[in-house]
Amino acid sequence: MTKPQIRKDYFKDEYVIISPNRARRPLELIEKAEGSSKLCSFCPHNFDNKHQNTVTYRDNNPDGEWEILSFINDYSPLTPDNTSAYGQAEVVIETRRHGMDINEFSVDHIVRIFNAYAERYTALRNMHGIKHVLIFKNEGGKAGASIDHTHSQIIALPLLPPKIESEARAYGKYRLEQTTCPYCDIIVAESDKPRVIWQDENLFVLAPYASDAPYAAWLIPKRHIRLISDLNHSEKESFAIALKILLGTLDKFGIPYNYFVENAVNSEDYHMHIKLAPRPNIWAGLELGTGVVINPIAPEFAARIYRGQVGITKGLGIQ
Numbered sequence: 001m002t003k004p005q006i007r008k009d010y011f012k013d014e015y016v017i018i019s020p021n022r023a024r025r026p027l028e029l030i031e032k033a034e035g036s037s038k039l040c041s042f043c044p045h046n047f048d049n050k051h052q053n054t055v056t057y058r059d060n061n062p063d064g065e066w067e068i069l070s071f072i073n074d075y076s077p078l079t080p081d082n083t084s085a086y087g088q089a090e091v092v093i094e095t096r097r098h099g100m101d102i103n104e105f106s107v108d109h110i111v112r113i114f115n116a117y118a119e120r121y122t123a124l125r126n127m128h129g130i131k132h133v134l135i136f137k138n139e140g141g142k143a144g145a146s147i148d149h150t151h152s153q154i155i156a157l158p159l160l161p162p163k164i165e166s167e168a169r170a171y172g173k174y175r176l177e178q179t180t181c182p183y184c185d186i187i188v189a190e191s192d193k194p195r196v197i198w199q200d201e202n203l204f205v206l207a208p209y210a211s212d213a214p215y216a217a218w219l220i221p222k223r224h225i226r227l228i229s230d231l232n233h234s235e236k237e238s239f240a241i242a243l244k245i246l247l248g249t250l251d252k253f254g255i256p257y258n259y260f261v262e263n264a265v266n267s268e269d270y271h272m273h274i275k276l277a278p279r280p281n282i283w284a285g286l287e288l289g290t291g292v293v294i295n296p297i298a299p300e301f302a303a304r305i306y307r308g309q310v311g312i313t314k315g316l317g318i319q
Contacts (some may be wrong), residue, residue, distance in 0.1 A: 005018045009209075010182060011173075011174040013170070014210070016293045018120070018210075018298050020297070022034050039220075040098055042093045042151060043149060044066070044096045056071060056164065057069065057070035057120055058122060059112055067096055068092070068109075070091065073090060073091050078157070083155060086158045087157050087158050091152075092120070092152040092153070095152055101247065103244045103248040108177050111240050114228070117154070119229075121135060121227070121261075130156045131160045132160050134163060134261075136155075138153070139247075140254075140257065165265075167262075172268070181271050183220050183224075183271035184224055187204045190206050194303060194304075195207045195299050195303050197246070198242055202222055203219060204219075204220045205218070206218055206220075206299075209299060213277040214278055215255065215280070215282050215297060215306075216276060217302075218247050218273055218274070219258050220245075220271065221235055221238075224271055225271070226264035227263045227264055227272055228261055239274070257276060258276075260275050262274070262275060269276055
């Protein structure tokens, strides 16, 4: 691919412009500042007693110390006692060890993080008046992270966000017209395409055709399941392996990212998946004014980087 293309999403009325003219500058090397744990509120020696009353999930190590912890965010914009901004926001501290990234964890440890996600998702989803629960991770300042101790967040909302409602509507329309699941069909249609990043018996990982972020990736279970809580242990292991591959690549080059766990809304049919949105650039006038994103990295090229087929030198050249 040498010329820009306007591409439409698989089943939503969303468009991006793939402009590969900068593809020879695929990843920017960024020196990562060494964070200090002395003032980190997520490190065990700073996680004082006042938080113990707000802990909602705890996974201990063999020594009886917490290793993965979820607690109610001290600075939550949503609280159960506020009718004007009802809801709940929780933070999942992914490890007691400061300075590690999730891709450096063992597969088993990432599976345990997914166990925390699933349990807290189910609990928050069952809160009275909650209509949507979002699990997400911000990694890096440009992705919105304010604390460098690796963590995720879970937010329970009393409303269905328009973006989520729009996808649910498009999904339902596709289901009605095609009588099949769009994500199941994406797996079939993309299986022999150059956008495939990785797959095993449980999981299909691709750089989506109309990618709205450089190096974006979708992680789609091959089994049609609705919720993260429906994942079995083997499927969680597959997600863990895939995340180590994807996030390890981004971490190597200092690329900030967000990922989102997308689940069914209420009781309707859906296909649970995770969307990874790296953030090497900042949206400008066109994106903010129209919602049409310019992506300088062709998904086919991004897949090659994740597959290790493109070597990057310090001078940003391609080997």
